[in-house]
Amino acid sequence: MHSVWNKFFCMTILALCVGRWLHAQTVSVQVASQEAFVDEPVRVVVNVENAIGFDGPFVAEVDGVEFRRLPGEQSFTQRQNINGRVTEKTTVGIAYEVTPRRAGSFTIPAFTINFNGKTLSTKPFRLTAVVSETGDLMTATVTCDPPTMYVGQTGTLNLELAVKRFRDEQLAITLDEGSLWSLVSRDASSWGVFGPALDKLRSENRRPRGEPRMIGDAEYIVFTIAKPFDPIAAGAPAIGDVRVRMDYPTRLTRGNDGFFENRLSLAGSRPISIVPTITAIDVQSPPEGGRPASWNGAVGRFTIDVAAKPVDVTVGDPITLTLRLTDLSGTAGLEGLQSPALFDQPSLSRSFRVPRESAAGVVEGRAKIFTQSVRALNDAVNAIPAIEFSFFDPETGSYELIQSEALPLRVTPSAVARIGPEAGVEAPVEVASTLTKIEGGLLANASIDDLIGIPANPADIVVSALIGPSCLALACGIRLWQNATSNHPLARRRRGARGACERRLATTPTPDGVSTALLGYIADRVGAPEGSLTRREAIDVLAMAGVEPEAREEVDLLLRRCERGRYAGESIDTREVTAILARLDAMDWKDRGGQ
Amino acid sequence: MMRATRLALLVLIALCLGGTGFAIVAASLVDRGPLREQVRDAEAAYDRGVALMASDPEAARASLQDSARQYESLWRNGLHTPGLAYNLGNARLRARDIPGAISAYHAALALDPSDSRAAHNLAEARRQVGQRVAPPKATLGARVRDAWWLLSGIERLFLAAAAWNLGCAALVWVVLRRRVAEEIAATSGAEWQRATGVVLLIVGALLGGTILGDAVATAQSNLAVTGSQTVLRKGNGEGFDPVLTEPLPAGTEFHTHEMRPGWVEIELGDGTRGWISAANLVQFKPYE
Structure with missing residues (x-):
């Protein structure tokens, strides 16, 4: 019975696992449009399903068509859970821009991937590509109001789309502004930075303002799509990918569609x-020459008003300063306008404790209001x-420095109450007196000696570092040379040990003589x-000398x-002794310091 | 023979000990007169600029810029001292070249991380940068360097030379005294003398290694500042979107990373990464 349940349980788990993970891998392609203009990219998305870790996609080159894989x-x-069975599908979309470089009909080959x-x-x-023959039917330009701006100002960026008014001579009808705008393909066009402004108009069921103009x-x-422009860098503004498409009418007809006659x-x-072409828009950075130290990016023409509350305080009490910066130019970017850095104003920070952080302001009309708390x-x-x-x-093209008016203030000392020695005697008031360190300011220059320093020439340092090892090498050389040429009796005995031994062997080749000669040799060596x-x-001496x-x-x-x-009466062959001697002599004996 | 050995021993030990002072003696023989004159001229222009700041700001600025140019000339001619970089930073800061001043203070601190004056004036320069972005944090290598900067570079250099040559002297003593001792049949103390020599050599090599470490760290410093207000972009081109809603003000400090033609990838102190035009990069590297 148990085995049946076990099998059932295993099969259920297996079914769930298989249901969860086994899905077919597929690749498909989505094309935004199969008709395109020459040099105008068409967006193609390759969707890969359930093939995590695939290699590709790859596509063969096509003459006259350029492929560009978009980043990301x-x-x-x-995931789906139906009656406890979980299914999962993972899709990865890779976008391409396919741009025909000449007119014609192209077969875009299959996109392939490799997986497992x-x-x-x-x-x-x-994909069919045609040349856009816009001619003088439509022009598009991007202008800026004002055309010359500084970083820190605000203006308006306008996309002006001029569409030639169409008149059907046979029907003697001229299309009005609304009809012409309806022919602009809003979805097939790219609007770049003007997209949000256009979406806003569409959500309000409005269309861009169009006005007739003779060109x-x-x-x-001329349809104008405007967006606020708040440049953050000098140079031409980045407007993104803007490309406008429309179906320009060539002929009108009047007919009956069943509901409306003469439609x-x-x-x-x-x-x-x-x-669109971008007309001369000149965004400049304010010049660096003549820039005051207190300038923090404000561009425009301002007035400053300061109010303080309370104005009758004790030392250390908070005083709320309200700074109101009013823009008279009407072009200042108030959102990014920063408060004057009060901490960096010595006249204030000398006598008040001023926070280092700049206050966040609130925009009211053409003014921005900041509040800061200071303490005397x-x-x-x-x-x-x-x-x-x-x-x-x-x-004026110059920096201006303005000042608020000084505000009178009454500051009384902070008091520490003491209990008097006698009842009824008023406690004396102790005025806190502290020295206040002024932060900031440059320190003095380094002295000329500090500045010149010690001229540590690398060659001198190398020579200095080599003197010691050279002396050590010389000392070792001396030691070796002395070892070789020493007149010390012990050294002489050591050097002449073999010769003395051989002489003894030659004169007394008896066993006794051999023994004496060999022991004498060992004694001479050590x-x-x-x-x-x-x-x-x-034998012990030989062992101590490291003889094998x-x-x-x-x-x-x-x-x-x-x-x-x-x-x-056994005789010893002296040749045998000479061979042992030669072997001992060739060995490196440990130096025992003359012991 | 024993006398000759003793004489050699004394001469070699004297040479070893004298080697320590060789660099000092060689340095003292260099004629620094012309250099001192140039430095005096730069200092005089600086003092003149400071004196004129209240009465004639334009003339003061011109004089301070002249002083900065003279310091830069000295630097280009190979005088790479922390004091020179510090004075150059002061001249630039008073001449309202805040990015240049910050980069000069970076160089001064790279050459001598213990220079409290340069750190103070760097903080002052940072206060003058319009929109403050936290400066990059010190790397692990820089913190390790700070540990050995308890001793100045020149102190470590001469200590290294002294330890190295003393170690050599000790080993010379071991080698030659052993010969003398053999002749007088006395060898006691050779082991600790040898150990002392080896330890001194190791100390000398380690201290010398810190000098090399300083040189490598200074040469590889990747701190830089923006030379003018610039937009931090998401890629290496004007076509990439900005990373921040506001442009980076002149004098913003950062670490540089990858360089591509005309563009450099940077990392701000808060970890924000992006690309700026290489034309807006100000970097004042020691040994360049």
């Missing part, structure tokens, strides 16, 4: 498209000094007194044989 991807996931070793493709589609000999209706409709039209530092203060405000006047070593001591165990063994055996030969 749009990704969204859709499979290649998935969209369907090819056709040359022809009459045009006027479009019998023929031709699509036209235009990109001592009772010697008798006025709120004039507050400076500087601005750049675009009309500087031990002559004839003082026994066989055992000699095999060599020690050979020496020990030889010495043992010599001892036996002394009594048993």
Whole structure:
């Protein structure tokens, strides 16, 4: 029974998992329009479903068509839960701009992706491109009011769309302003920065203002779409992608549609498209020359009024300053207008504690109002000094510095109450007296010696660093040379040890003589007194000198044989001794410091 | 022979110890007279500018700009001292060149992070920048540098030279005294002498390493400021949208990152990243 339930449970889990994750991968393409103008991009979106981590998309090149992948991807996931079964679909959209560079009909090949070793493709589609022959039917320009501005001012950016008035001579009808605007394709056009303004008009069921204007000999209706312009940088304004398309009428007809008789409709039209030209718009930064230290970006013509409340205070009490900056030029950007930096005004910060932070203001009509709280530092203060405000006047092209009027103030000392020694005696008043450190200001220059410094020449430093190691190397050289040429008796014995041993062997080749010669050799090498070593001591000395165990063994055996030969009459081959000597002599003996 | 060895020992140790002072002696022999004259001229122009500030601001500014130019000339001629960068910053700040002043103070602090005067005047320059953006925070490397700047660069240089050469002297003593000791059959104390020598060499090498570290950190400094009001954009071109609603004021400090033709990617103190035109970049690098 248990096994049946287990199987059922496993199958349910498996079904849920499979239901959740197994979906087919598909690729599709969305095309904004299959008809386009030459050099006008068409937006194409490739949608990839349920293929996370795919490679691509790829598309083959087409002669006369340019593909540009737009940055970023749009990704969204859709989850559905039906009776506990969860399904999930993930779609990634990759946008392209497909721009025909010549007129004609093009077959846009399939977009392909690679996923898990499979290649998935969209369907090819056709794109027809025609040359827009706008001619003099429509012009578009972007103008600015005023045309010359400074960063910090506000103005209006206008898109002026001039459409030639159409007259059907056969019907003797001239299209009015509203009819012409209705032929402008609002959805197929790109409006760039003017899009929000146009959307706002549309939401209010209005259309841009159109007014007749004679351009040359022809009459045009000029539609103006305006947007507020608050430049943040000098140079030409960025208006985004603006391209206007319309179906310009070529013929009208009058017909009966069943409801209205004599209804006027479009019998023929031709699509036209235009990109606006930007007329000379000059946005400049206020000049740096003559810029006052207190200038904080204000451009326009201002007055400053300051009010203080209360004006009768004790040292340390808060006084609320209300600063009102009124723009007389009508062009100042009040939203970005900043309060005068009160902390940086020495006349105020010397006598008052002033917050470092600038106050956020409130715009009222053409004025901006800031409030700040200051506190008198001592009772010697008798006025709120004039507050400076500087601005750049675009009309005169110069910086102006204005001041508010000083406001009289009455400051009384802060008092500390003390209990008098006698009842009924008024407690003395203690006036707080502190020294106030003035922050800011430049410190003095560095002295000439500080400025010149110590001329640490890199070559001198390198030489300085090399002197020590050079001396060390020289010392090692001396040591090696001395070792080689030393006249010290121990050194002489060491150097002549082998020769002495061989001479002894030549004169006395008996076992006793061999033993004496070999022990003498070891004593000479280590500087031990002559004839003082026994066989055992000699082997110990060899071990201490770091002689290899095999060599020690050979020496020990030889010495043992010599001892036996002394009594048993065994002879020793001196060539064997000479070979051992040569081997010992070639070895590096540890220096035991003459022990 | 023993006398000759002792003589060699004394001579070599004397050379080792004398090596410490070699750089000082060599430096003192350099004729600094002409340089001192140039510095005096720049200082005189600065003092003249400060004196005229109240009575004739235009003449004062011209004199301060002249002083700044003379300091810049000295810098270009290879006099890269924190004091010179600091004085240049002062001259520029009084001449209302706030971005230039901030970058000069950066150079002064890169060369000597312990220079409290440069830090103070940098804070003053920052106060004069219209819209304040928090300056970039110190990197981990800079904080490590601050630790070894308990000793000035020149102090560490001479301590390094002294430790290095003393270490060599100790090892010379070990090597040659051993020979002398062999002859007089006495070898006690050789081990600790050798250890002392090695420790001194390590100390010398470490202190020398901090000098190299200073040079590397200064050369790789990527602090810079905006030379004029500029828009921070999302990409390297005028066509990219602005990152901030307001333009960055002149004198805003930041770290530079990637450079592309005409554009540079920057990071403000609050971590905001974006691109500005390279023409608006002011950077006053030591060793350039």
